[in-house]
Amino acid sequence: MPPQGGAPWPGRAPRSDGDGGSPQQGAASGDEVFGGEVGWEPLGAGLRSPWESDGPDGGEETAPLPVHPGTSWRAKGLLVAGVAVSMVAAGAGGYLVARPYLMPEDFEGQGSGAVTVRILPGASAGEVGATLTSAGVVASVRSFINATEQKAVAEHLRPGHFRMRKGMAAGAAVDMLLRPETRVVTRVSVPEGMRAEEVFLRLARLGGLSLEELRSIDTELLGLPEYARGVEGFLFPATYEIEPGSTVADVLAAMVARFTAAAKDVRLAERAPEVNLTPLEVVTVASIVEAEGGRDADYPKIARVIYNRMEQGMPLQMDSTVTYAQSRRTLKVSVKDTRVRSPYNTYLRAGLPPGPIANPGEKALMAALNPAKGDWYWFVTTNPTHRITKFTDKESEFVRYREELNEYLGTN
Secondary structure (H helix, E strand, O other), X not given: OOOOOOOOHHHOOOOOOOOOOOOOOOOOOOOOEEOOOOOOOOOOOOOXXXXXXXXXXXXXXXXXXXXXXXXXXXXXXXXXXXXXXXXXXXXHHHHHHHHHHHOOOOOOOOOEEEEEEEEOOOOOHHHHHHXXXXXXXXXXXXXXXXXXXXXXXXHHOOXXXXXXXXXXXXXXXHHHHOOHHHEOOEEEEOXXXXXXXXXXXXXXXXXXXXXXXXXXXXXXXXOOOOOOOOOOOOOXXXXXXXXXXXXXXXXXXXXXXXXXXXXXXXXXXXXXXXXXXXXXXXXXXXXXXXXXXXXXXXXXXXXXXXXXXXXXXXXXXXXXXXXXXXXXXXXXXXXXXXXXXXXXXXXXXXXXXXXXXXXXXXXXXXXXXXOOOOOOOEEEEEEOOOOEEEEEOOHHHHHHHHHHHHHHHHHO
16 A cells, blocks of 8 residues: 655745745836846036136236345235136035035935836945946935945845836935835745645746746756756745846756755765765655655655655655656556556655756755654554654555545545
8 A cells, every 4th residue: 555645835835035926017018128238428527617717818916025035025026926826726626526425416306107127236335326227216426326335225236126106315215225115026935745746837827937948958058966866846935036138947947056055064965875865865755854744843754654665675666756757746546557567656766766856945855855753654644734744664554554544534
């Protein structure tokens, strides 16, 4: 009799790395997106003082000779006057040069209309200001820089696409950039235990990506671990932000990168030999643990059942591998189902299937590397709704647990 697994995926609650908020719409059709390199000349270049003086026009009285002969009071007066005029001229010219910094051009109010701007990763406040200026959002680069400095938020500017308004006061533009709802992004949450095909369908439906391109992606573009045989098992469950213009490769590569980070956190490659498995086999075990369900606390026990059966040369007989081979989701697995011919059918084939059957999360990976201690060979999730799973080392108890599940399925 086969061991039974937990609740099917649709009842699972996603575990996400993002805020899981409702997807935001992309840039409206016809909106011009501003962003990229912007150049400008140094402020104050070529300025000339309007203050000019040709000196005295003559006719002054001659003053007595000074104590130190050789310089008349008239000449001395001309010298002083010239210095004063020069100082005035320098002050006026300096003011004109400094004015764009001290009193930069700025709009008033909250602006109007809509325009989408793109801020590149690593952009400085000045570069962001240049983008906003070219889009007509703010009046000048300096007014934006000053606003970020006054608010001490220059380090909080984020890359991405943002829906702004034209003719905004610089301070208002800074505030708007920092609001999460201003960012034009679609958030898609991928729950633990989803299969690759289910992930593709979800990304196509909620993220607006091409299903055909998702299915035909060149895996060489994704940065998969060298031991991976495909994307199954390596599209890490989390919440992903899809920017306007993101490609299929961009999104899937981000999911693979997230798996790589999780694998590094649990030291998957280094610790796989501790359970006498290869890294790919650890991911495969984790995927079965995730697919079989149960509560998080049950994961290490499920892993132990897998290892105990493997050590005794017993077939795993996991229903989750049968339904994966059939490309369906169900708790009702018949004897006929267990005879389906597939390398993923662990009723007919001893040992682990050739690869993962789902995309596990970090807790399932940890369970595969840290199985619980116990002599269990069977488990049954007797109440999938409440994810109640019972473990046993006696076949007679397993049969009784199986009857509990059948009663539950008949009632529900």
